[in-house]
Structures are given as structure tokens and as C-alpha cells.
Amino acid sequence: MKDKAIIITGAAMGLGYATAKELASRGANLTLVDFNSDVLLDTVKKELSALYPSSTFISVKADVSKELEVKNYVDQTVKTFGKIDGLYNNAGIAGGPSEMTEYDMDLFKKVIEINLMGVYYGMRYTIPEMKKRNFGRIVNVASTAGIRGVFNMAPYVSSKHAVSGITKSAGIEYGQFNILTNAIAPGAILTPMLADVLKKINPVDPKAAEKAQSANNPTKRLGLPEEVAKFVAFLIAEENSYINGQTIAIDGGESQIFGTF
Template sequence: MQNRFSGKVVLITGAGSGLGRAAAVEVAAEGARPALVDVSERGLADTAAAVEEAAPGAEALRITADVTDEDAVRRYVDATRQAYGRIDGFFNNAGVEGRQNLTEDYGSEEFDRVVGINLRGVFLGLRYVLAVMREQGSGTVVNTASVGGIRGVGNQSGYAASKHGVVGLTRNSGIEYGPFGISVKAIAPGAIMTPMVEESLKQIDPENWQEAGREFVSANPMRRFGRPEEIGHLVAFLLSDQAGFINATTVPIDGGQSEQY
């Protein structure tokens, strides 16, 4: 087992399930002190239990917060600094997929909701965490974009717009903050079997969502869904010093889906 995060503080939003939980377990197992942020108290408790199992005795700060609320974002950043004194890594991950529908039927309220969580939430996290990292003179950010942020996916106006925006924020902030010793990058996951993807499949076929899943991944070059722990491995690498020269770019992890004609 590597120990790339010994003594380092890693802040994770959307930590209550899925990709956030997988990343929390991975970095904690390598010595990190994780600060876990989610809107779900139950999700945070379950993630803290998973962290304890992977890294007995690991500190895991739990903070319940809505990432669309600027005061709540300021509070989760302040709480992390108060508890640990610094923020070395930030997995800016909280997000939702939203409903699936044609653009004309998508609905402006749903668009605002999805963009509010996926894009405004990422921006607010960047705003307050990058200020801390600039003061420190070091730090690494990994934003969660999506294959839907680097190509069209259909029936997901809010999701596609928000995730394309995350890619733009990543490029912009990486260029801005590289001179301060800070790298900012993003991941672009494809279909990873998380609760969010399960809910998406249930929108397609509520009665036979597993079969809908098998059909969905049949077009993927790898013919399967990705696993959350595979994302956790990539996030841990990108947050580590080993990836310090990777900046202002987005790394796909999608089985080759985004490269298909």
C-alpha cells in the first residue's frame, strides 16, 4: 500500500455515496485526513464507517452542507481549516444527473436545479478553496465533470450544460492558479455503477432497469459499467504529488466511450 497522503487534508464534496465515498476510502487508506461534505447525514455516516473500515483510526470530519448555498460552502471550508489547519486536496465532486427529456420538455426549473448543483456548486467550492490554497502556496483540485461534459449525450440539457461548464472552469482555474503552485484538473467519468446511474436507468425502464443497463453498456468498448473504486484510484492519483504537473485538463475514465465515432 502506498502512503501518498500521510498527514494531508483532503476535502471531498458529494462524499455521502458513489464516487465521493470511493475517493474518501482510497485517500484515507493512504493516510489522508478526510473532510467529508454531503447534504445527507446518513450518507456521511455510512461513508465515515467505510473510511474507518479501510483505515482504522482515521480522522473523518463530517459536514452536512448544500453546495448551492454560498454560506454553507464558506462554512464547510472554514470548518475544515478549523479542524485541520489547511486543505491540501479538494475533490469537488457533488452533483446530480437530473431528469431525462428533450430540451423543449426539459423544464426551466429542472435546468436551474441541475446547473445550480453541478456548476454553481463547483464554482463556489473553487472560489473558497482556491483562496485557502493560494494562501498556503500549494494544493490540488479535482473537479468531477463527465463524458457528458466533453461530448453530447442527448436528453440531458441541464447535465450536459453543467458538466461542459465544469470543464471550462477547470481550464480557466488551472491557468489562473498554476503560478501559485496549485493544479486544477477534472475527471470525466462515463457510466459508473453508482446510485445516481441506477436512478438514471430506472428512468429509462423502471421495471427492468438491469436489462436497460446491460443494453446501455453494450455499446461501450469495454462492455461494462465502471466501478466506483476505479474512480477512487484515479482521483487519488490526480490528488497526489505524482500528478503535480497535470493541470487545466480533463481526464476521461469511460472505457473508451468518448473516443468512439
């Protein structure tokens, strides 16, 4: 991926961080975006710059739910690299678990603003740049919760189904410009976000919650961020030449289960 310019949102930890490492190891130049403290994002930038000195890394602090901040990370990328080859639209939040009719309205709107509007703004500002060069690869992050329902997680489930929907729209509108847009639907992947969820399920023994979750999976284990990163690296590279508009599960097959017998 030498000379490719890729934007990664939510790059400070979890799936974004793992993908940044994977793409950097393949020679890509990266714009690392996160709203988390400058310190954390800058640490990632320093780590990658030390490991891969022939690539260029910039970090831009941005909240993906703020349109002007998204425009800024896109402008900074074009200013530095002169183009955008790929966008990994990954930043997202889970929102807390709560019954739908009792859900905190402000939190509901926040989940939609980050998970859906953040993904939309990213595409809104990068696609015109990609169109100029008749090339682009976009990977949006949905979830198994964008394919199936999850008890007491209505905003998250709604937002991730919407990510899958907007991915189909982008795929069919921009395929003609060699801009291929896909979504991934990770299952339970061991990141800081999942650690939080497991702590909420069983505050006394989160490991027991992890074990219970693993038992439901055909592979009897949870996924690793590096396993997701490898597939994202394929989808966001030129190597992917005909997969477009899809939502692809990375969940050990869990979303294919129906029934318990």
C-alpha cells in the first residue's frame, strides 16, 4: 500500500488502532483521527512513525459527529498527501444498555450522531476528492448489531443498520467512479469498548461474562482486533476490485445461528 493515503477514524485504540498498525506495516501513509486526548493519539502517531519511518503519519483531533471537524480532517489529509485513497470510517460508541421506551433521549441522539452522521460526514467530504482521481475505497464499521437485533440496545442497533444501509447507497451511487464502499460487521471483538460492555454485564467478574459470550460463538472464542484489521486492509486496498455495497460479518459465524438445538 506504498504511497496510498488512508484516513482512519477512532485510531487511538481498539479496531482503529489495530488497523492503523496493519496498514502502516503494508506501507500506507495515514491520517489518524480521534476525539480522544491528543496524548493518546500522538502516542500512536509516534509509535507508528518510529516503526515505519518511510511512511508519513498525521494526527488530527476531531469529533466525527461535528461536520466542520470532519471537513478539517479531510482538508488536512489533502493538504499533506494531495489525495485520499481510502477511508476507514470506524469511530463509534455503544451507548448504554436500556429498555427502548426508557432510553435516555440525549444518549440516543448522540449514538446516532456519532455512529451514523459521523460515517455520513466522512463520506460526504472524502468522496468528492476520490471522484477527482476515479479511485477510492471506503470501509464503514457496522456491527453484527447491524444485521441482528440486540436486547436493550435500540440506538446502537438502529445506527448500525443505518450504516449498512448508507453503505449500499454509496456503493451503488459511486461504483461508477471506481469508489467501492463496503461495511464490516464485527461480532464481539476484544477491544476497550467490549471490555466496558463486559464490565456492565458482570461488574464483579467480567471474565465470566466473556466466557459466557464465547460459549455462544461457533469458534468458542471472541475475536481479536488484528483479525478484523487484516480483512479491512484487503477491502481498503486496490486489491479489492469488485466487492462493493456489502456488509460482511467478521464474527466467527455467530450471526448465522438460529435456534439452540
